[in-house]
Amino acid sequence: xxxxxxxxxxxNFSEGRDLAKIDQIVAPFRARPGVKLLDxxxxxxxxxxxxxxxxxxxALRDAVIEAIGxxxxxxxxxxxxxxxxxxxxxxxxxxxxxxxxTMKEADALANQVAETVGRLYDLPVFLYEKSATAPHxxxxxxxxxxxxEGLVAKFKLPEWIPDFGPIHPHPTAGAVAIGARxxxxxxxxxLSTNNLEIATNIAKNIRHSNGGLHYVKAMGVELTERGxxxxxxxxxxxxxxALYRAFELTRIExxxxxxxxxxxxxxxxxPMEALVDTAAYYLGLENFSMQQVLETHLME
Amino acid sequence: xxxxxxxxxxxNFSEGRDLAKIDQIVAPFRARPGVKLLDxxxxxxxxxxxxxxxxxxxALRDAVIEAIGxxxxxxxxxxxxxxxxxxxxxxxxxxxxxxxxTMKEADALANQVAETVGRLYDLPVFLYEKSATAPHxxxxxxxxxxxxEGLVAKFKLPEWIPDFGPIHPHPTAGAVAIGARxxxxxxxxxLSTNNLEIATNIAKNIRHSNGGLHYVKAMGVELTERGxxxxxxxxxxxxxxALYRAFELTRIExxxxxxxxxxxxxxxxxPMEALVDTAAYYLGLENFSMQQVLETHLME
Numbered sequence: 001x002x003x004x005x006x007x008x009x010x011x012n013f014s015e016g017r018d019l020a021k022i023d024q025i026v027a028p029f030r031a032r033p034g035v036k037l038l039d040x041x042x043x044x045x046x047x048x049x050x051x052x053x054x055x056x057x058x059a060l061r062d063a064v065i066e067a068i069g070x071x072x073x074x075x076x077x078x079x080x081x082x083x084x085x086x087x088x089x090x091x092x093x094x095x096x097x098x099x100x101x102t103m104k105e106a107d108a109l110a111n112q113v114a115e116t117v118g119r120l121y122d123l124p125v126f127l128y129e130k131s132a133t134a135p136h137x138x139x140x141x142x143x144x145x146x147x148x149e150g151l152v153a154k155f156k157l158p159e160w161i162p163d164f165g166p167i168h169p170h171p172t173a174g175a176v177a178i179g180a181r182x183x184x185x186x187x188x189x190x191l192s193t194n195n196l197e198i199a200t201n202i203a204k205n206i207r208h209s210n211g212g213l214h215y216v217k218a219m220g221v222e223l224t225e226r227g228x229x230x231x232x233x234x235x236x237x238x239x240x241x242a243l244y245r246a247f248e249l250t251r252i253e254x255x256x257x258x259x260x261x262x263x264x265x266x267x268x269x270x271p272m273e274a275l276v277d278t279a280a281y282y283l284g285l286e287n288f289s290m291q292q293v294l295e296t297h298l299m300e
Numbered sequence: 301x302x303x304x305x306x307x308x309x310x311x312n313f314s315e316g317r318d319l320a321k322i323d324q325i326v327a328p329f330r331a332r333p334g335v336k337l338l339d340x341x342x343x344x345x346x347x348x349x350x351x352x353x354x355x356x357x358x359a360l361r362d363a364v365i366e367a368i369g370x371x372x373x374x375x376x377x378x379x380x381x382x383x384x385x386x387x388x389x390x391x392x393x394x395x396x397x398x399x400x401x402t403m404k405e406a407d408a409l410a411n412q413v414a415e416t417v418g419r420l421y422d423l424p425v426f427l428y429e430k431s432a433t434a435p436h437x438x439x440x441x442x443x444x445x446x447x448x449e450g451l452v453a454k455f456k457l458p459e460w461i462p463d464f465g466p467i468h469p470h471p472t473a474g475a476v477a478i479g480a481r482x483x484x485x486x487x488x489x490x491l492s493t494n495n496l497e498i499a500t501n502i503a504k505n506i507r508h509s510n511g512g513l514h515y516v517k518a519m520g521v522e523l524t525e526r527g528x529x530x531x532x533x534x535x536x537x538x539x540x541x542a543l544y545r546a547f548e549l550t551r552i553e554x555x556x557x558x559x560x561x562x563x564x565x566x567x568x569x570x571p572m573e574a575l576v577d578t579a580a581y582y583l584g585l586e587n588f589s590m591q592q593v594l595e596t597h598l599m600e
Contacts, residue, residue, distance in 0.1 A: 006598060098594070244579075244582070271593075275576045276576070283544070283547050283564050286490070288566060292568065294569045299595065299599055
């Protein structure tokens with residue numbers, strides 16, 4: 001990979017079961033110059049497909065626009081059932097600056113894609129996260145509230161006029177949220193208790209919405225097979241709320257219940273910097289710079 | 301950088317003062333396809349130049365052979381004084397497998413360079429570390445013992461016949477050690493005491509030669525300006541003796557003296573994996589793989 005600028009995109013599509021359709025949606029990311037498909041995984045319970053792709057900005061933009069077009073054509077939300085909340089055939093399309101790119105450039109790319117798919121596919125688009133045009137549109141959960149079935153009612157509210165595309169839902173593809181955001185780390189901390197209430201309380205204490213860490217979303221989860229529970233975390237900006245801070249605060253909160261941490265796990269991809277920063281914290285590294293990491297130079 | 305295989309070389313030259321000569325020695329690594337000069341730094345007290353370069357195996361090999369030729373021509377060890385021990389104009393040339401390469405390939409490259417410079421420049425070569433042809437030649441300190449001035453006497457001993465080149469020292473360039481090795485991490489741990497004896501005792505307790513960790517070399521050092529001391533460590537194989545293990549063992553040994561760790565520092569470059577592994581240890585990461593680090597894919 002010899003690209004100067006790299007942006008990541010993690011589009012979520014509302015199709016987790018029909019492998020032929022999934023193949024069609026993923027096809028625009030394959031064997032394309034300037035684009036590399038890193039991963040895609042479909043979940044049958046969630047009836048959802050998550051694609052992870054990196055690329056040069058323009059090449060990535062064109063591939064994403066094409067894939068959205070395929071999904072709008074082959075997915076009909078009127079017949080979609082799954083555990084995961086969704087408001088569109090293409091539910092959410094985040095753009096993440098990875099290398100030699102700023103959040104501003106990711107935002108510009110999100111806007112280009114939003115404008116194009118609104119126009120080409122007659123699809124209403126909400127800009128969200130760092131691309132949001134108003135504070136109440138930053139949070140994806142708020143944007144998606146009411147889901148596909150609630151879009152007609154939502155569009156009658158002046159505060160939910162879409163940013164691009166028509167002011168009515170697409171009949172089969174609903175609406176889509178597009179925006180720039182920081183890399184998200186899915187991070188779970190396992191506890192030495194099978195008491196879900198304890199995990200839930202700890203999750204509440206560490207998360208932003210209940211007085212905890214700014215860039216942490218968290219909930220308690222039961223791991224029935226292992227007979228333990230878990231604080232399941234989304235780290236929404238590891239550069240501001242460090243991974244080790246969520247870990248150490250969970251340990252501190254768990255102490256209240258005489259519970260300890262038995263381990264933790266990272267789901268999917270994690271930026272090198274998040275782990276290097278964690279190592280630097282525990283080793284108490286002085287004057288350390290990412291330029292000292294050999295791989296930083298190998299990617300130049 | 302779009303290379304499939306990457307090897308690193310960190311040649312040490314016995315010239316730390318004459319900038320014109322240093323420029324000549326470094327020149328073969330500049331603006332050369334398949335080779336990237338990452339760093340070079342000269343130390344006047346040590347009278348020594350350390351170059352860090354990465355490249356595709358063949359391109360790197362040719363550049364290193366050329367640079368050795370320049371150094372043999374411009375450096376005269378008969379007039380060399382410095383704090384650092386040395387036995388040659390080119391003192392030591394390690395090859396380190398970095399990406400898609402094995403230790404065996406780095407060893408093969410070391411052998412090619414050793415054979416070529418022995419023949420072209422009439423320079424005796426000892427293979428050392430992973431390339432050593434006998435156990436007593438693995439350790440660079442043993443190979444270099446007696447230094448430039450002791451080479452004539454050393455070459456009379458049957459156990460110190462060079463592996464390549466003539467069985468007599470080069471009159472101005474002495475001899476050189478060439479070999480494959482693991483990436484070396486220069487890692488220092490700072491202590492809350494100004495008592496050098498304590499730092500020295502801790503260094504002894506953690507290092508291999510005195511019963512400590514296998515891939516750790518260590519000595520006590522005084523940081524007079526800060527009024528503290530330091531355990532100065534060379535981690536010679538971080539994949540077998542992890543960075544955190546040296547850190548935690550130092551903490552444990554320091555306890556004996558009522559001393560604590562005030563911080564640590566990495567000098568120069570460190571492979572990403574050493575720090576990622578450290579983070580994984582402290583977070584107790586379960587089922588973690590380097591494939592989950594985003595940058596692993598960006599380098600493919």
